[in-house]
Amino acid sequence: MISTDLLARRERHFGPNAPLFYDEPLHMVRGDGCWMWDADGTRYLDCYNNVPQVGHCHPHVVDALCRQAQRLNIHTRYLNEVVLEYAERLTGLFAPPKLDRAMFVCTGTEANELALRIARHATGKSGVIVSDFSYHGNSGGLAVLTTGLPRPEPLADFCRPVTIPDPFQWEGSQQDMVDTHLTMVDEAIASLDQAGFGVAAVMFDTIFSTEGLLDVPSAYVQGVAERVRAAGGMFIADEVQPGFGRMGDAMWGFERTGIVPELVTMGKSMGNGHPLAAVVTSSALADAFTGDALYFNTFGGNPVSAAVGNAVLDVIEQEALMQHAAELGQYLQDRLREVAERFDCAGDVRGRGLFAGVELIGPGKRPDAAMARAVINDMRNRHVLVSKIGPADNVLKIRPPLCIDRKEIDLLAETLSKSLKALTR
């Protein structure tokens, strides 16, 4: 039970528009592994939060944070070994020699801003292609590229949104779907060239999560990269959501598509909650940019952030979380499919590794946003946390910390089943 006092205080300090989850909001006070506790001591299974990637308050990560914070926290204009070790390990997660340089920032927004600056500097062009339901950050420069959230700014004149293939909703062959959508990319490039902007970059979340976790064919992503490069532009892979092993079969979402991006951005899960983000690119691109721009980020790559980043990589390695995400991800898909088979409204189960989507529909595959909203609130009342996403707001977003186990996935699947049963009676 949330006190009305607390809600009133929140409205006084954050205003009436600050986003809050669930019809009946939660007042959280503690986290551990895949679990959070509210102020009344009720325990919730967290199947939503990907920021605590290796588990809420993982002791190894907290310990690294505290040890370094007690010792030194300062910028990178003095030498420090912690951040060099982290840069070595992070770039070591990419096949050599191309993506060999990490530039540290604090948020996914800062990473995408920096990636765009580098792409524009290198190409001499300014146009950007994004998906037509996407989100890459909250700065002014990224707001004007935002197609998946309300924003007061008009879409940038140098931006061309393209529709991403949706295999579940597409009526026709996969080849037709890919060709049709690549034609839209050709048109976007032609339009940017004609307007004099040219194409500096395409920026895609490589798991297309805001878009509804679409099961996009690799042939499409490859076709986009080829076309953008032929026009002189670059591929920016936004790995803020898929990165750091969540996909199970790869450390980064782009690896599953067979392309190698010029620029990779990451954030959220990178510091398990600590504000840590990065651009990984080639030394050639980075050095050309920093030769002309004095780029400096006060907090970026400070030893505390780097120690946290190292600790997160330790846990991913020591607990074999990528392999775990592959195995448990398969189990998650299997259990969700078992549930979906019993409910017509659960039209599609998809995703990769420990990031799953369940598309909720009515007759004729009509998106059912009301059902998605009802399900996440009903599940919340049964103490399992998921959310929803997609242009029609009808895809359940299931994205637990990577340490989730089989029993917890069983609880998730059983709870989804109970909610669907209660709501479709």
Added chain:
Amino acid sequence: MISTDLLARRERHFGPNAPLFYDEPLHMVRGDGCWMWDADGTRYLDCYNNVPQVGHCHPHVVDALCRQAQRLNIHTRYLNEVVLEYAERLTGLFAPPKLDRAMFVCTGTEANELALRIARHATGKSGVIVSDFSYHGNSGGLAVLTTGLPRPEPLADFCRPVTIPDPFQWEGSQQDMVDTHLTMVDEAIASLDQAGFGVAAVMFDTIFSTEGLLDVPSAYVQGVAERVRAAGGMFIADEVQPGFGRMGDAMWGFERTGIVPELVTMGKSMGNGHPLAAVVTSSALADAFTGDALYFNTFGGNPVSAAVGNAVLDVIEQEALMQHAAELGQYLQDRLREVAERFDCAGDVRGRGLFAGVELIGPGKRPDAAMARAVINDMRNRHVLVSKIGPADNVLKIRPPLCIDRKEIDLLAETLSKSLKALTR
């Protein structure tokens, strides 16, 4: 002695252009209060770093960080009391009722980006006035407003830089100086209006630190605010450098000028090194913006950051650091003036509270950048850390953690004296 291995590793991972302090760089491993230790165990008096505002690794701040990181670190879409307490305390540092809303982000860049979005939304205009030697952040949108650092991007067509009054270099009356410089502001506004942008905001660092810590008359700042407001624009006070009591006589730099900004941005010192920043504005402006934009910042206002922010405010209060900055700031000015009287090249000592500048000149007040560079390197070799700033790169920047004491200021002044003596023989 820095190992060549470490420098080579740094170049391999950060490239040849990553900024590094001093001709002979420092390899820092530990910090405490106003002191840092290098890998050889040599102790350096830190008179440069304002990010560790209440002292390197302050135990109360580290303790708050660790306690909350062990408990819960999650975004603000669940209710949490820690961030509400922090919002209450932070906005309590502003006179009611106008600046009553804090919006939490992670870096000064994010704060200035958000402030600009809010100003543009509220005014319906896009033009921005900045000083002609300024820096407000590293995003693409702030890079095109940057006049005080190299950037590859051209200056934005909607930006008008203005020259800030420099009382030390100005030849003539103060009234003439203010009038002349306000005429430039009139011209900037007219130019923005004529080009169809209008003026959304003027954005000033209220201590004008990048500009060389100029002793700008309040009449100028008031005149700018009046003119910008008459044209329909807003005043954004960038308090990233002066804020949180460093000025001694006020918590915020703008308070000394007699104006009340529509938007205040802060960062750096706010979390004593933890990536924490904010925009403080009126609830009216914030709510109008968030009514049209779904603004969300994943890490912004998380309970760990908020706990750190609260702890920094605890220390500022409990150790009376603002009053300390006033008293020790006066002592710092006195000691620096004593030194300056003995050396012709030390042309001006200025600043406020624990932020001091010493302008180094040759005959005819000619800026002497070579001397400034020599001094900071010589002082570094005597184990006292300062830096330099200003359009001519000739102003010593002295900006210690606020916990500095009289003996440490004596050491700073004596070391500056020794360096000037050695370099002017």
